[in-house]
Amino acid sequence: xxxxxxxxxxxxxxxxxxxxxxxxxxxxxxxxxxxxxxxxxxxxxxxxxxxxxxxxxxxxxxxxxxxxxxxxxxxxxxxxxxxxxxxxxxxxxxxxxxxxxxxxxxxxxxxxxxxxxxxxxxxxxxxxxxxxxxxxxxxxxxxxxxxxxxxxxxxxxxxxxxxxxxxxxxxxxxxxxxxxxxxxxxxxxxxxxxxxxxxxxxxxxxxxxxxxxxxxxxxxxxxxxxxxxxxxxxxxxxxxxxxxxxx
Numbered sequence: 001x002x003x004x005x006x007x008x009x010x011x012x013x014x015x016x017x018x019x020x021x022x023x024x025x026x027x028x029x030x031x032x033x034x035x036x037x038x039x040x041x042x043x044x045x046x047x048x049x050x051x052x053x054x055x056x057x058x059x060x061x062x063x064x065x066x067x068x069x070x071x072x073x074x075x076x077x078x079x080x081x082x083x084x085x086x087x088x089x090x091x092x093x094x095x096x097x098x099x100x101x102x103x104x105x106x107x108x109x110x111x112x113x114x115x116x117x118x119x120x121x122x123x124x125x126x127x128x129x130x131x132x133x134x135x136x137x138x139x140x141x142x143x144x145x146x147x148x149x150x151x152x153x154x155x156x157x158x159x160x161x162x163x164x165x166x167x168x169x170x171x172x173x174x175x176x177x178x179x180x181x182x183x184x185x186x187x188x189x190x191x192x193x194x195x196x197x198x199x200x201x202x203x204x205x206x207x208x209x210x211x212x213x214x215x216x217x218x219x220x221x222x223x224x225x226x227x228x229x230x231x232x233x234x235x236x237x238x239x240x241x242x243x244x245x246x247x
Contacts, residue, residue, distance in 0.1 A: 007216040008035065012115040012133045014212060015124040017184055020168040021146030021161075023196050023204070024139035025120060030205045032118040035212075040111050041120040101179055121172065125189045126180040132219060135212050138190040139204070141197050191215060 014031065018024020025041065032039040108124050111117045112134060119128075128134045141149070143165070150161040176184050187193055192211050194204050218226060 004213050004216070007213055008209075009116070010133060010219055011135060011212055011216045012117070012131065013112040013124075013128060014118045014135045014137060014208065015128060016118060016120045016137050016139065017125050017190065018121070018139040019141060019146060020165045020172070021149040022139045022141040023149060023201050027139055027196075027201050027204050027208070028118050028120045030201060031208055034205060034209065035116070035118070037116040037118050038111075039118050039120070040108070040122075123176055123180050126176065126182050129189065132223075133216075135192075135208070135215050136190045137208055137211075138184075138187070138193040140193060140195050145197055 014028075014037075016024055016028040016031075018027075028041065029039055031037075104122055105127055108119060108122060108127050111119060112124075112128050112131065125136045125138075129136070143162075146165055147158060147161045150156060150165060151158060154161070154164070156164065173184055176182050182189065192208070194207060196204060199207075
């Protein structure tokens, strides 16, 4: 496909939400390389760690989770040493996690403002939902195929791969629901949802690139002039399933 570079350059970002094992991370990497854009994935953790003045390992504890390692450690400490925790409000102990989420939000918005970035996860589809110059993508696949993907990519047996998928999906869902009160599977958060069950990864990159180009062309159109009804006339006859309102 010959991209319309001028149109695409008007877009600031692409957000990629993905089911674990669907190939979404790999698609994001290939897409960023194809467009010549910056990939914001694990790198964002290092940025957060730098801003927080903490280690990458500590920042990873909060990544796409609401409890994280610190929260679980505090819970364990309360069970083992209740006297140590007496009189200390939980919100004070977990303030670093709130700081982390705020910092992630600031970095994502700053990255989108800078422009030409592919952002993987981190609630970016919600944080940037109101920006018309951002394309939102969701990558999914059947569980069986995701298990096979994780087994191959991470060298795990079937049971371990399935358990890892379930853990990652739980963490991601809980993160989005707790932090932003949204569900990652909500199709209305995205411009396009791709199923890699029969779609190879390069074809997914091709489709996303085309969708990016098409959305870019609509930036100059007023919001009220967009939607499925644009350019369509009324049905010639009343729909067969029409039922008049009974008063």
